[in-house]
Amino acid sequence: MHIEHVQDAADPRLADYRGLTDTALRSVQEPGGGLYIAESAKVIERAVAAGHVPRSVMTQQRWVPGLEEMLAELDVPVYVVPDAVAEQVTGFAVHRGALASMHRPALRPLDEVVRDARLVLVLDDLIEHTNVGAAFRAAAGLGADAVIVSARCADPLYRRSVKVSMGTVFQVPWTRLSAGASPAEELRNQGFDVAALALRDDAVPLDAYAAQRPAKVALMLGTEGDGLSAAALAAADAVVTIPMHGGVDSLNVASAAAVAIWELTRPER
Helix, strand or coil: CEEEECCCCCCHHHHHHCCCCCHHHHHHHCCCCCEEEEECHHHHHHHHHCCCCEEEEEECHHHHHHHHHHHCCCCCEEEECCHHHHHHHHCCCCCCCEEEEEECCCCCCHHHHHCCCCEEEEECCCCCHHHHHHHHHHHHHHCCCEEEECCCCCCCCCHHHHHHCCCHHHCCCEEECCCCCCHHHHHHCCCCEEEEECCCCCCEEHHHHHHCCCCCEEEEECECCCECCHHHHHHCCEEEECCCCCCCCCCCHHHHHHHHHHHHCCCCC
């Protein structure tokens, strides 16, 4: 790493970090096949450990010592800026150590990602980056082997997704399906029983499904609000539901993913 001190928020070297709270600018800053932003030293460390390559890092002087060991062997510029400049550039107070502009790695083929998996989490058209990040954290923490996201699902490498996941998007194998691909058909072709998590009168309770779970399960969850489409439900091998109490009909999608993964990975299963 090599340190460059930057005092001007308009400096072109900071372009990757400019206006990160603005949705339109973020879509330009983090394009598919281009760059993504990793926030905090811990997240950057996990990204680098996973083989991802930083294009640059922006930080404040007090965080430099913590970055030196992590980035010592990399030829990457570290832009050291005053607090006020960091906030002017990004639009928010940068207080978690650093931001890194990372080169986005190529997507892995589906068959490679799921080759040795027994439990795969399928995120079908989720639109909230927070939920995507939380689902990855649940997958990592509770023992899902991989995550598959649909073509229209929010980006796991979006800054908010990465932050909420605590960097576990770099830990759990994942890939994105191509436009028009059916998640259920793609996973069934890889030998998985597809379980759609949904509210339906004829749905099988989660504990009953888990008690007789197939050897390889793809657990499919749908978008916030509407859930899985009728076509996705029709394509599934089973429709599974989490029994609820207290007049509550369902959980947040990431919470539901956590409950279902836990039930399907209990040791007695």
